[in-house]
Amino acid sequence: MYVYDTLDKEFLADRASEFREQVGRRLSGEITEDQFKAIRLMNGLYLQLHAYMLRVAIPYGALDARQMRKLAEIARTYDKGYGHFTTRTNLQFHWIKLADAPDILDELASVDMHAIQTSGNCIRNVTADPFAGATAEEVDDPRVWAEAMRQWSSLHPEFSFLPRKFKIAVTASPKDRTAAKVHDIGLVMKRARDGTLGFEVIVGGGMGRTPYVGSTIREFLPAARLVSYLEAVLRVYNRHGRRDNIYKARIKILVAALGAEEFGRQVEAEWAQIGPESDLPDTELARIRSAFAPTAFETLPARSEAFEAAKAADKALARFARNNVKPHKKPGYAIVEVSLKAIGETPGDASADQMDVIADLAERYGQNDIRVTHEQNLVLPHVKLDDVPAVHAALAAAGIASANINLITDIIACPGLDYCALANARAIPIAQDIAEHFRDQDRAEDVGELKIKISGCINACGHHHVGHIGILGVDKKGEEFYQLSLGGSGAEDAAVGQILGPALPAHRVAEAVDTLVEVYLRERSAGERFLDTFRRTGAAPFKEAVYAGAH
Amino acid sequence: MPALIRFEGGRMTAVDDPFTEIADDEGMAPGDVIISLTRFQAEGERLLAEGRSVGVRLEPAEEVEALAYDLPRIALVALAFPKYRDGRAYTSARLLRERCGYKGEVRAVGEVLREQAQFMVRCGVDAFAPADGSSAEEWEQASRRFRHVYQRASDGRAPAFAERGE
Amino acid sequence: MKALTANRLTDGEVVFWNQGRWVERFADAELFAEAGPGETAEGHAKAQPTVVIEPYLIDLIEAGELWAPLSYRERLRALGPTNRLDHGKQVEGGDVVEALQHASGAARSTGRVNLIKRK
Incomplete structure (x- = not known):
């Protein structure tokens, strides 16, 4: 972690005091909502459907335990006990009061955090590789x-x-x-x-x-x-x-x-x-x-007998290791991805208690380092292989051990119409529906890497254009409909997905995804991901299957 | 006379503005005037020959380069902020100071709010016609709000990396 | 039928107009059968910029025996998010909340009279 010096800290303190004064001017009527809107947006404070939303910057997605605990504390004190990690690797609190916002900025500044430039027409939070270092x-x-x-x-x-x-x-x-x-x-x-x-x-x-x-x-x-x-x-x-x-x-x-x-x-x-x-x-x-506080790695054997034995004895751990544990540059270490996509939960949401668990694990097993990914998951980048079973057990106890990174249930979704003032349709319930549909983990693993990304409006916060399967919520004559696109990718093989056909009603989306998966399983050659098969076959077989029987 | 705040020697001071802004469809007034770039290109020569001070108002889409050769005889450049959110004039101001070496007054006019004070000062603006009724004291406070800055700009202020090196 | 709604300045809470007061429950909102009184109330509301943000009238439809906002978006505002039934106004329950949860049809965009872009 980059350690803030006095200058960095004073900069944040000055910003917090400026905002306190600006909120005061708004509450007293000295400035209009229109003038204030530009100011509050520069501090990441939006007015959403049910309350204000504060978007806290997590610069390049890096946090330490102390910062994560502060986010948990803010969630408990000023929100409803949870936060939402976003596709910009920020954290949104959805139930914030304007009158509390200056205190929250002070709290954030106390741990070298802020909400600067998380909104507005400026240079936003920079995204970096969550596996950096x-x-x-x-x-x-x-x-x-x-x-x-x-x-x-x-x-x-x-x-x-x-x-x-x-x-x-x-x-x-x-x-x-x-x-x-x-x-x-x-x-x-x-x-x-x-x-x-x-x-x-x-x-x-x-x-x-x-x-x-x-x-x-x-x-x-x-x-x-x-x-x-x-x-x-x-x-x-x-x-x-x-x-x-x-x-x-x-x-x-x-x-x-x-x-x-x-x-x-x-x-x-x-x-x-x-x-x-x-x-x-x-x-x-x-x-x-x-x-950047140096990371001290021990000299370890590349293979951990303890980890191997634990995997052999525990199927859930073995599955977790297959999907969520990635190679580290140092022998004996691993990168552990923590999925915030438990089946039936809101993608990207973490409760204050879960945040505390992650903070504890980072401190105890992970060199005090936590990352946020643009796919709305968390990462413990430096865990000893020997410690992975303990980390897995603690995550499981907190309900965040889903072994589904990059699988069909690891879905990106924006907050959608459930919270957002700009949305046309809900995104979260669609993600929940699809995840429920693919609850069978063996099947999900058989399907392999499949990135579903859902946005509740054309602004595309849910990155639907670059989903292997992208889903865009639209308002069609007053009802929520969903347009599917296929073949997108946000990775090194980036591509914009192609729209498959007419939008579908909400209740047909999960079933349509199932149909797409069936086509893929039928058509795939050895080693092909969904995306590869689609690129080889083109849209035709997929389109035919989804719209068969539609008139 | 409209309120004008001038930034001189690190202080913000309320001053009387001797200039009259003349719109393109208005008749010329006597004395010191601020006119559009178009009008300056048509009438500037004559007005300057009359011995008056002439300022030129630049709209955000107008490039400062168009004024480059005339800058030595222009009394001030008024950069228009038709909207608070239109940030093109910040670039214009920096180019005037850093690329054209302009030493005269650079004035911000239009929707000029104290929230912009620090940005404007840093880009080399040194006169402000605030639209929010704010006072010179409030501008001074707003422009000094941050004890540190992170970038080099037109104001010569030492950025954080230079402060750290000291 | 219409109702007048806004978000409260200090905390962003969704509020509804009733005889010059702002109430938090849609069940307590004043209903306007005629355009005139609704617009008059909207005028009064707009004169309270330090109390509420951007008040606007919404269209209502019949939902069983009761009234509900026409648009889905407005029903969500009156209830809370559908992914967290333990959050928002829906927690209180009651006839009106239930009627809102079961109301159907209609667009986000048609329910908001004098739609304003909002962020």
Whole structure:
């Protein structure tokens, strides 16, 4: 974890005190709701259907035990005892009172947390690989760069009133766990032949009403030039991005209108003028790197006899190991994914008690490190193989040991019409329906990797465009209908899904997913995932099966 | 005379504004005036020859580069914020200061609220026509709210990484 | 038939208008059979910017013997989220809550008179 110094702490304290004053001005009537809305949104405070919602930033999805316990405490004190982890790796509290919001920001600041830029037309929370620092795949620790971007983007004087929101993802692994290609900017770290570090810069990806996979505008940006290059991209966007139509204001529309090549040319021209003066000095990059509290790994054998024996004796643990335990860069260690997708529960929700359990486990077994994934799950990135059985047992006792990572029941869903003021239809009950339908874990494992992503409106917070099966809620003559799309992916093989056919009523969705799965099981060749089969066969067999008998 | 706040020597001060803003469809007034870029391109030469001070108002879509050669004889550049949320003028301000080396007054006009104070000051704006009735004291407080900043900008303030290096 | 609703400024709670007061339960809302009185009440409500946010009239339909908001979205506001029946106004139960839970038909977009974009 990056350890905040006095400057970082004072910055958060100043922000909290500013917001307290602004809330005071609103409550006293000194400023109107319209004026206040822009202010509260810059602090992640929305008005939803039932109450205010506070979106707490979890920078690049990294938390320590103390921070997780604070979130649990806030959930108990100011909310209804739970929180919702989002696809931006943030945490939303859904039942917040405006009058409490300043106190909550103070509480957050006390553990180096905040809600800055979790909303509004600014640079949002940066997403980084949740396996950062733990996977052998990476060429560098992307958190260093994510933290540099957190600082650079915080209250940026020039880029706080952009045409629209702006999302950046950074990964240093070829296997993309950040959805980099569907971000406004996706940064993929690479090492050049001479050993120098750099970024492939991908711009103009995005979801929403007009989904795009981003285009590479620079194959290799020397890592130390990151900030100046970002300034150039943002400046071209700030000047030329559309502001006349909210649905055409994201950078993807500008990139598509100009063409990636021309956009890239404009960025390079601007970058040449900006020069290296805006870049972070190497000393600061080194400081950030060293401010990540070092992880002390023991020298262990690659194989843990205790773990192997426990797996042999416990089927549930063996299943958990197959699906939720991933290889670590250090022998004898593992990355443990904690699914927040228990069958029948709300995807991404965690109770305060569950948060405390995770905090305890991180402290006791996981080097005090917790990550949030954009797929709404949690990660304990550094667990000794010897300790996995104990971690599994504790998770099981807390109801968060579902062994379903990347399986059909590991569904992303936005809060939808149950909470959100923008939604057209509910998303959570559809996820619950599908999960119930695939409750049989053997079957789910047989089906293998299948990413279902559900959004309750076209804004696509549930990433439906990049679901292997995407589900979009629509309002059709007053009723909730769901449009299915197939073949999307948010990973390194990113693609936007194709709409399968006419939208279906809510009660037919789980059954339609079942039909799609049956087609896949029938058509698949050895080793093919659902996505691979779909890409090989095309939509026809799937479409035929789902709409057979429809007139 | 409309309220104007000027940022000088680290302080915010309420001042009298000697300039009259002239819309494109209005007749010319005597004295110091602020006119649109279009009007400046048509009438600027003549007005300057009359010995008056002339300011140019730039809309967000108008590029500061269009003024580059005229900057030495312009008394002020008024950057329009038609809406609070329209952030293009922040870039304009930085380019005026950092790329064009403009030393004259850069004024924010339009929907100018004290919430923007720090952003504006950091981008090099040094005069403000607030739309929320806020006072010079309130602007000063708002512009000094944060003890630390994280980026280099036009104001020369030391960013956190420089403070840390000290 | 219409009712007048808003969210309360201090806590965001869904509230309904009744004779100049704001009440938390839809069951206690004043019902407007005529357009005139409803709009008058809306005018009064809009003059309370430090009490409520963006008050608006909603359309109602008959649900059994009772009235319910026409739109699904408004019924959710009057009840609470369907994924957590232990949260929100629905916890209290009673005839009106039950009627709302069983009301059917109608759009989010048709029930909100003078629809305002909201975030």
